[in-house]
Every structure is written in C-alpha cells, then in structure tokens.
Amino acid sequence: MPSEIPGPGNRPNQGSVYLITSDGRTLSLPIPSDSLNDPLRWSLLRRSLALASMSMFTVVSLIIVQGTSLFLGQLGNEYSSIPFRIDMLSSIPCLFWGIGAVIWVPLCLAIGRRPVFLLCTLILTGACFVAAVSQSFYVHLTARCMQGLAGAISPSVMILMIIDMTYIHQRPLYIALFWCFTTVLSNIGLALTPLIISAGGSWRAFYWVWLVPSALTIFLALFGCPETYFKRYPISFDGHILAQYENGKTTIYTNWGEVPKGKPLPVEPTVWKAGSVAKNIIFWNRTTTEGWQAVSAFPKQLLICVCNPLILWVLILNALIFGGMVLTCSTYAEVLQEPPYNFSFQNIGLAKVSPAIGAMLAFLSSGILTRQSIHFLAKRNRGVREPEHYVPSFILPVITSSISLGLFAMAVHRQWDWRWILLFVGLDYFSAISVFVSVALWVTEAFPLWAGPAIVVVGAGGYGLSFALSFGIMPRANSEGLAKTYIELGLLTLIVGLVGLPVNYWGARFRNYIYSKWTQE
Template sequence: MAGGRSVSASNHPDQVPLRPRYESCDFSGSVFIISSEGKILNLPIPTKSAQDPLNWSKWKQARAFLALYVFAISADVLTQGSSYLVDQFRSEFSLPVPESIVSAPKLFMGLGALIWIPLSLAVGRRPVFLLCTVILFLSSALAGFASNFGQLLVAACFIGLAQGLSSSMALLMVIDITFIHQRPQAIAMLWCLVGFITATLLALIPLLITKKSSTWRLFYSSWAPPALLSVILAFFFYPETYFIRPPVAFDGRVLIQSATEKVQVYQDWEEVPGGKALPDTPNQSPWSRKFKFWGLTRGGWKAMRICYSQVLGCLLNPLIFWVAILNALVFTSMLSIRETYADILADPRYKLSMNNFALIHMAGAIGCLVAWPVSGFMVSCVTCRLAKRNFGVRDAEHYLLAFILPILTGTVNIIIYGVAVERNWHYLWIYFAYGLNSFTLVSLATANTLWVTEAFPRWAAPALVVLGSVANMTSFGISFGIMPWIRSQGHANADIEIGVLIAVVGCVAIPIAFWGKKMRQQIHERWGMSEMGALRPQ
C-alpha cells in the first residue's frame, strides 16, 4: 500500500538487457514495466489533477483502506457468524430446518456482484460504497430487532447483498489507487488481512453467545455500531476513485494511457485523438467534490448496460471461464468442510464443546496470515524477476505461477479432511485441513483477481462480476447437495473426488502458460474493442 507522485520510476539495482523491439508490448495484458536501468516504472502515470487517486499521500491511501477493511470485516462476521445461531433460531421460531439463514445470503452475495460493479461504472465507486455501508447498517439493526423469522431472513439477505461488494467491487477500488507493481501485495493484503481478522472474531463468538439467553439479537445489534462506523469512514475517508486519465504533457511530448494501461506517445497535441483535454472545472469546491455522494461517470448508464453484455462474453471466454470453474470447485471444498466440521467435532468420537471446536477458526486465521506474504510479496518478487528476463515486459501469464500453491493446497486439504473424518484421525488433522483450506481460498482469490484483470484489462469489471457471482451462486446451489453427496459416497470418497477435480481443472494452467498469450490476443482482436469495463476506461 503505497502512493506516489513520481511519473518516472522506482529505483531498482538490477539492469535489464536491451532488445531492439518489444513485440509483447503489443499484446493487451503485456506491459513494459521495468526500464533498461532496472527501475520499476510507476504505471499508470499520475496526472496533475487533484482528483487522481494515484496522487494520494500514503496517509490518505491508508484511510481509504481502513474504511474498506472495516466494512468488509463487519459484513463477513455478520454473514458467517449466523452459523453459530442456528440452534437458537430453531428453538425460538420452532423451525425444523432454519439453515436458509446461512445459505440464502450466499445467493445475495452473488447478486451483489452482479449489481455493484456495473452500477459503479455508471455512478462511480464512492456512491456504491456508501450505499452498501448504509444497507449493512440498516440490515444489522433490523436483524437485531426482528420479531419473526421472515424479517430476520430478509435482513440476512440484505447483509449478503451488501457483502457482495467486498468480494467484487472492492477489488476495483484497490486497483484504482495502486500502481501496477503494487497490486499483488495490495490485493493479497485485502483478502488475507480481512480473512485473518474475521476468522479471529468468529473464534470468539461462542464465548459471547449462550443458548439460554437467546442472544442472537444481541449478536446482530452489537454489530450495528461497527456497521455504522463503516458508513462514517466511507463518507469521510473514501473519495471517488473512478478516474479517467486524460492525455498528459511530459518531456516535450504528449502521453496517452490506454484502457489496457499502455502508454502511447505523440509529438504534439494535434496528433492526439480528441485534442487537448480541458482543465478541471472550478465550479465545485474541493470539499463539496470530496464529500459528493452521487453523480454520473462519463460512461453513465450506457457503461452499466454494456457491462452486462461483457459479462456474457467473459462467461464464454475460456481463459476466464476456467478460473470461474476452479473457484467454484474450491468453494465446494470449503462447503464440504464448513458444513460438517461442527457436527463431527461434537460427535462422541471427539466430544469437543462449541467453545473448543470454534477455535478451528484460529487455524483459518493462521492460514490467511501465512497466505499474505506467499500470495502477495512472493508473487510480486517472482513476476518482477520474470519481467526482467523478458526485457522489462510483464506478461499476464507471469501471474499463472500464483495458481500453483492454491491448486496444490486445495487438492491436499480436502483429501486430508475426508480421510481424517472417515478414519477417525486426531482432530488436529481437521484443524490443519481447515487452516490449509483458508490459505487456499485467499491465495486463490488473489491469483484469480490478478489474472483476470491483467490478462483482460479491457474486461476487468465484467470479469470480476463473473468471479464474484459464479462462486457465490454456485456455493448457494451446492449447499443443498453437499450433504446428500457425502451421505451417498462417504466423506473420504466425496472429498477425494473434489480434490481430484480441483487438480484436473488446475492443470489447465499448464497449456495456458504456453499458448495463453496467443489465445488472449485472438480474443481481444475479435471481441475486445469495448472499453467501458476496463481498468482505465477511455
């Protein structure tokens, strides 16, 4: 998480060999990011505009991240914490199966991804973020005062709808305020830090909730103040970050940054398409512009409509569809573990109390924490090294290395869990599998985000819609079939099958590493002209 005003480069000691031409720069998703002197270029190049988020100071950037983290953590705890309250719901509302309170929000999280990203292309990031924080606050308060199960279910669904932002549009918000070389660590930090704090808080919930006092209302109402805090932080600390970067004059020439974050150089303004950009209009004070909570982007509602057509295109894109299937399979492994571990650990063979087996979330917290340097710092170092060997050009295929560990750990953790349950291994193996599953989830989420946004920068927004909506909607559907599957096959067989599927689908990355550049170039040439959903729409 770092800001800067430099339009040149970040110092780096190593030298990069020269070559006459940089053919791979012609590919969308391939960016010349390291100069011949070994310096990492700060791309995109910040403008002189006060509205450019790349001009933010580190302190202003940190406040924006704080607002985003408080919202994401509050939404995650409210959604996942309800799983501890099922017995209380069953007792108070006399319902035989009240698990819909746990599964229904997953469907609305997927719907949230389908709504919030396209809407942000029309009105900007800030209005959508503010809207989601308000929905989260009102929904948590409504849940705390619900008088019947129907009201509680509606409130839980709206909590899920708001949470859909944290797994979709939040990633675009991070990309908006970071340079290309900073994104692996910034995106990894979002997934891992939020996952770590959420898992730690979930481990403490059973210590605060008792069945006798029917404190499910206390749980929801006690999270209304943090939700309200997220509203306040979003309003004061998160300005608009959706910024269309105009042409800039630099070193006697004119630079235009395309939607794929490449830089085109023109000798004078007459050669620039559209001519010289107009300066910022002074009709608004900086304060009114900073705290504005509604407006339209240059693309307006047309950009939102186009985004939905691009979503269909992303579903048909094999390089994105592969990631969506892999993500759905890993979510299936998560459901296999998280829908069964409580009953298994409370079973007579283990006889753990709720307070004890809830500590399994601490294993998940450790998994998230370990994933931070692995999926952030290590990936950043490896891609930097590969870019130097590629004459300073960072290809999107360099990020495929980030999939190796999640695929391996995703295969191993679900197999270990299934065999441990089937053969009555020590319960620490279940804890280990849970922690490894959490590591897989957050490291894969980081790899997914980097791949789809860097390989297809023109389709960044709709690609993230696909990832967020497919994973959550799939988990909602699978939640109804996972238990019958386990009962028919047995834990070991069902989980081994899931692990094998993850490994097989993950192996698709091997041919993509060799032929992916040519394939994505062909896809861009045929369908990649619209830039409404791009990282930097023009």
Template sequence: MADASSASFVLPRPQSGDLSGSVYLIAANGSMLNLPMPSTSPRDPLNWSFDKRVRAFVSMIFFTVVALAEVEGPSLMLAGLSQEYASEETRPFHLDLLLSAPTLFKGIGAFVWIPLSLAVGRRPVFLLCTIILLFATVLAIVSGNLYVRLVSVCLQGLSVGISSSTMLLMAIDLTFIHQRPQAIAIFMSLGPFPALLVLSVVPRITNGVLNWRTFYLMFMIPCITAVVLAFLFYPETYFLRPAVAFDGRVLVQSATEKVKVYEDWEKVPGGKTLPDMPATSKWSATIKELKIWGKTESGWEAMWACYPQILLCMVNPLVFWVALLHAIVFGSLMSIGETYYTTLSGAPYFLPNNTIALVNLGAAFGVLLAWPTAGLMISMISRHLAINNRGIRDAEHFLPAFVVPIISGIASVTLYGLTVENKWHPAWVYIAYTLNGLSVSSLAVANTLWITEAFPRWAAPALAVLGGWSYIASFGTSYAIFPWIKSQGYARMNIEIALMIFVVGGMIVPVAFWGKSVRQYIHGRLGMNEAGALRPQ
C-alpha cells in the first residue's frame, strides 16, 4: 500500500491531472509516486515481492524467445523443405505459405487472446498458448505432408500472438506507472534478441538446412520448459483493485488510474469491498495461486464488450495512426526479410547459408538497442517533461519515442534498396537489417506506451487493433513484395516505403500540438465501458 507521503501528494493534484491520459506522477519534492497504489491483497501483483514479479516476467520472456525462434526458423530451412516436398501435390497451397501463414495467425491471435484474457484472466490464456506451442512442435516433427506442416506453423503463429498483445497487458499488470517504459522495452528487446541469435546458427544446427526436423526436436525441451515456467511462476495478474481506506477517507482508483476521494464508505459506488480471506498456510496459498482456470470479476461480458471497442478503436484516428505506421514499418521488415536470402545467395555475392544466416545477428543487435533508445531514453524524457508540467505526465510526453524508429526505419529500407540495386558491399545489407530491427522493436514500445496511456479505458482493445492489424496487414504485404519489386525495382520500391514511413510518421507533429484536445474529445464522445481498461475496475 502507498505510504502516507505518497497519498498526501495524490489528493491535492492539479485539475489537469483529472484528464484521461494525464496522471499526477511526480510530487512537489521531485519524488516519483508509486501509482497505482497497491492494495493489501496477496492477489495484487503490485503487492508481490520483487523476486516474484521478476519470475513472472522471466517466464513471459522465455516463452517469447522459444515461440519466435520456432516461427521464424523455417525461413532459413526453405531449401530442406523444398527438397522434401518437391514430389508432393501441394495444391492449392505453396511452400512459401509456411513462412507467411504464421504472420496472419499472429494477428488473429491478438484478436483472440486479449478479449479472452478479460473473461478468464491472463494465466489461463498464457498456459493455453504454451500448450498450443508444444502441441504444434510435436505436430511439426511428425508431419508427413505439407498440409499437416502448414497446420503446425499456423498454430505456432497463433500461440506467439500472445507475445505482441496480451503479454503487454501482463507486463503492465506487474509494474507501476513509472516502470512501464523500461518494462515494455526490456520485454520487446530480451524476447526477440535471443530468438534472433538462435536463428543466426540455424543452418549449423540443421546440417546445411536439410535436416529441418532436428530443429524442432531440439525445441521440445524448451517448449516443455515454457509450460512448466508458466505454470509455476506466473500467477494470475488480472486484478480488480479495491477501494482503500486512508486517513479517515476512502480512496478509489479508477480504470484510468485516477484517485477519487470519498468521505465514507456509504458514498463509494458498490459499497465496501470484502477483504480477501488470508490463506491458512503457505502451502494452501501456493495451491490457490497454481489454479489454472478462473473467471475475472467482469467475466464473459467483458470479452464480448471488447469486440465493439475494437471496432471503435479501428476508427479512432489516434489509434489508427499508430496502427498504420506499425503496419508500414512491418512492411519494411517484410521487404528486407523476404528478399535478403535471394540477394546474398545470388550474384554477385554467392554467400554460403551459414554466412547469410548471420544477418540475424545484425537484427539482434538492433533489437537490443531498442532497450536504451525506447526504454531508458523515453523514461528520462517523459520525467523531465512531467516535472516541467507541474508533475503531470501527459500521454503526449511519450511522442519523442517515435523519433528513433521513424528515422531508423527510413534509413534501413533506403540503404537496403540502394545496396541491392547498385550491388554495394554485402555488409550494407547487414547494417540495413540492424537498423530495421531497431525500428521495429522501438516502434512497438512507442506504440504500446502511446495507446495505453492516451486511451487507458480502451487499452485492451487498442492493443488488439495494434497487434492484429499490423500482422494481418504484413501478411497481405508479403504477397505484394515480389510483384512490387518486379514493377519498380529494389531501390524505388524501398524508397517508396521510406516515404510512407516519413509521411505517416510525420503525423507526430500535429499530434504533439492537438493530440491532447483530440483524445479528450474522443473520450467524451465514446462510451465509458472500462472492462478493457489499463487497470480494470
């Protein structure tokens, strides 16, 4: 529970702190407030020990590493897959679908897992995804034809969809407001980073990309480990934070993380909440946390209410803007990711598979850079802006986080297009992929911070739109890449993508000036349903 000093600074906050998307975060003495205030309930994740929260976070990252490595692995084993399925009848499907189908199902996963987590909680959804990944891995090993193999990669994509959607809400569940930029940046960096390192050595693991089943056999133990870690170390984090009695008053924290003060319990909506019954022993407390299936306070009503909110978020200009930018930057990733193997294996480079795979080392380094640029940097910038704003942190204070991904995204596709077109040294391809890794990961952090802070009442549906839209759009883009190259050429196509990033990314300028008034207008016009809120109430 917050101490008296923290609470006393929350009560007299300036009026602008009442605006949705604006939080009174820094006290008059410059100290950071621990908001939201933890309750005394043992089920409150903000009341857990630091070690317990770290273990939950590590279980999420471990699953992400395993799932991403499995989903992206076939892109480096295409030669072996082509030989195995060369004599088979695969109509109406094509072998390339093994690479693009997981992207589609990642997007579908975002629209499935986030609403479901509002009904049954985060823990059952997390456990379900780990089990699906394990089943898909076994299915890939025993698959005897392309159709079964295709089902396995679709299930893998569906399971990893939780990493770019629901797990962002899970990270928010585990952290205070001022910790979120760092937590999300760490998750977005430490998840893809080891996965990309694994991909850089895939050809060596699979014996020249021919024995691709070895790859999945080696992932059996990590998949089983992911299930065990999720079961043992990730308790339920979806928590309804109750009203708190303090200094003769009652403090109620809203879904937008504001604190309302009531003189007595009779005036509190819903009345006085009953305290959690303490566990009779440590063993019984542990057994209770390990329960697999549950139901949230909002229940299935929250899940069905989430889908209309998703539709509203799709037409919300401040959400649609970042979703469109996310989709274009993912398109730049597809532009490089689908063509670098053909480029480096052909004239004039003729690089071996082992060397080509090392391009993922560059991407891994770029992803790792997203931690300091999108986490450390934006934490310092937003704190400085909040201090200058009388301690109030507005959602617009996170807009500087878009600068790095926009610049690095433009630079990556421009450099890659010119390199391929003009046959420059292959090192520039690796550098371009490094910049692209930085752009994709840092943009994911910036987007998450912006939409969850600007629209805290609709954080869940907004993240579903962001994750679902970008991956589904990328799936469609994957079929346009090669016809686009044939029509425009490498340089012109990638420069056109760079121009789209520049134009759409340039929207941060009007958003910085008028975003606050626009989002407050949207909050006033749309419904007040808070089932998918940042802090569900």
C-alpha cells in the first residue's frame, strides 16, 4: 500500500509539508531529478541569467506601463477633443494585466513558459513602438492595452517560473526579491521620465528611449532563459518508488504496479534537425508540458478557484490594496503640481524615490521576515510547514494600507507638508508589494495542484477589479470628497483583512474539505 509522508505521523493535510527535521535541518524539497534540464540542478550562473532576464523584462514593462501617469497633462493637451477621460491611458493597462494572466497561464501549460516569455517580449517591444509613432488617441490606447497584456506575464507566469526554479523554503525570499527589487528599479527608471521628456521635447521621447531596453529583453529571453517547466516522474529510491508534487508532498509505493500511471517511459533524447532550427531555438531545453489537455481542463480549475472562499478572500484583499496604490499614484502627481506645493514637472519624477523606498522595505517584510516567521512556526509545529503559516504576513500590509489611505486623503484635503504625502504614497507601495508576495505564496502553497489557476484568479481578478475601483471611485471622490472616500476604502481594506483571523485557525480543515470534494488524484 502507498504511504504519504507530508510530515511526521503521516499527516494528511493538503498543502502541509514536512520541512524541518528533528535535528533542525531544513529539507530541500522537491527532490531534484537526475536530469540536467531540471531547474533545481541548474548552476548558479544559469539560474542567475534566467532571473536576470525575467527581472529586466519586468522592470522595463513596469516603467512603460506606469510611466504614462507622469505626463497625463501633456497627453491631455494633445488629446483635448476625446470623449473619454485622459487618465484611461494610465489605468487601462491594469485591466489588461488581468486579461493577460487569463491568456498566458493556460498557454504556458500547453507550450511551456519560455515560448510565452518570448512572445511577451515581442508584444511589449511592438506596442512600445506603436505608442511612440501613434498620431491618435485610439492608436495610443490600443498600444497601452498591448503593453498591459505583455506585462501581465510578470505577476503570473513568472511567479510560476520562480517556483519551478526554487525549493520550497527558498520561495518566500526569491519571490520577494524578484517582485520588490524590480519595483525598486522600475521606480528609479520612472524618476527619469520628466528628464527624458524635457530633453526629447515630447512625450513620445519616453517610448523611444525605453524601446531600446525593451528590444534587448527579446535577446535576453532567447539566450538567457531556458524552459523552467519540468515534470518530475516517479523514481526508484532506496528500494521504494517515490512520487512527489511541487508542494513537497511525497507518496511512497512498494512497487511500480501501485503507481497510478505506471512506470514512466524513458525520456527520448532531443534530436536536432536542419528543418526545425527555429522551433528548437524557441523551445530550447523544452521538457514535457501538460499539453493542450491542460488547457481544456483549465476553465474548470479556474471556476473552482473562483468559488473557493480562501482564494476569493485574498483576491478581494489584493484588489483593494493594489487599487488603493493605483489611486494614490494617479493622484499625488497632480496634487503636488498644484498650489501650495507647485512642484515642477522635473521634481515630480524625483518623487518616485518614495515608492522605491517603500518597495525596498517590502522586501524586508515579505521576504526576510516572512521566511524567518515560517521557519519559526514550522519548527513549533514539529517541523511541518502549513500554508496558514503565511497568513501572519498579511497583517502588516493590511494595517499600513488602511492607515496610509486615510492619512493620504487627510494630507491632501488639509494641505499638509509635501513630505507627508510622499510618505503615505511610499506606504501604499509597501503595502501593495508586500501583499502581492503574501498572496502569491498563500495560493500556490495552500492549493499547489491549482497553482496556475489560483495565480490567474488573484492576478487577473485582482488587477481587473483594481482597474474598476480606480476608474469608478474618482466620480465618488469628486461628489463626496477625497478624504471621506479614501477613509472608507481604508476601513473596507481593514475589514477584509480581518478575515485572515478565522482563516488562520480553521483554514487547514477547510482546505482538506475543498480537496476532498473537488480533486481527483
């Protein structure tokens, strides 16, 4: 009979992982295979090049997507006769971040992560060029949609790529490092936006300048990032048959007849043919993917995740906190350029230092502090890491988001010193980056069999809802006042965050119930 070893005493909890041994050693799970294509066996150089390629693309896409908010005034002068609000150009990429996640995640299950990455670099570069040469609002708007579509790979497929390349105990640090420091670098790049536009004499200079590094990401993806997807088949180990999942759960069988799909066939070596050079380059180092069958099963898994209250909770929380950050970032530039602050266009760019500092502090919170707290809680739990151990990481961003939204509104309403405004903008950035890392860890570790669909739900749904929030709340703010609207949003964020208390106590029981009803292993 097969036996499961997620932890001492054969604990059956789905998502639970035996991570720390009795002598204090942290286990490296999943166990790497013998294949050199297994990303867990990559050299430090190979892994570093892959992460650098992904980070470069993310930094450039974040700059291109967010940069428009800094020169909406110039765009308003050029597109003065349009029937839409000009800030649609800065907010609509959030909507297409959501749409892109729904497209890219199932596609990467069928053809691999690498081809999707290459496709997104081409789309981003093409969209940047179209925006630079656009002569009408509608062409520019289309280019902005495509920029958001391409950038959607970063908070979705790239999170799965990092999970592919790392052990379980490394994931909090690596995901936080990736998301926090790409945000830091993108804000430093955004600080240069007014200087670029002033030197170029037009807002189009922004797109022309960033077209070059965008094109560079194509070559980095092509030559620096191998395929990260790798399916580990059951293997013979110490007289037993060992099968494992990405969440670290291991099942041991006594013979191959007990394995559900039997003994795997030998992996056929890659054969290079002269007529398929381009295909071999695109699918370089390709390992077996789930295939198009996974795409057909994806809608059902997506529906399960949407109906899952534990995922729905973090979806709404991510939407509120990210939407609050989008609101403050789209508001503070305009506020600081008006009396009594009278910031120049160049000084507005320097104000981006505040979000950069907020993102840097988010790494200390969501990366280092979360890793230490998980290790402590797992050690207390007889070495078993539960997904609920990630729930405490939501506490700080929920509190800082709720407070900063209310105080930002008060600072604007009562015209406090400009330093206060930048402080609250930085806190909003800190909250949004921290909560995204916590959300990504929670949904992928709590529901590892649905990691892709779960990332889509919290990514696509979260950013889609944040677009609706940021686009629809301004009329309410104009009618009821900025202070009242932002304070209400902060209180709503706090209330949704409090749902984490019962999740922390009863989450494991509810997870097991969901798996027993909705999965077939």
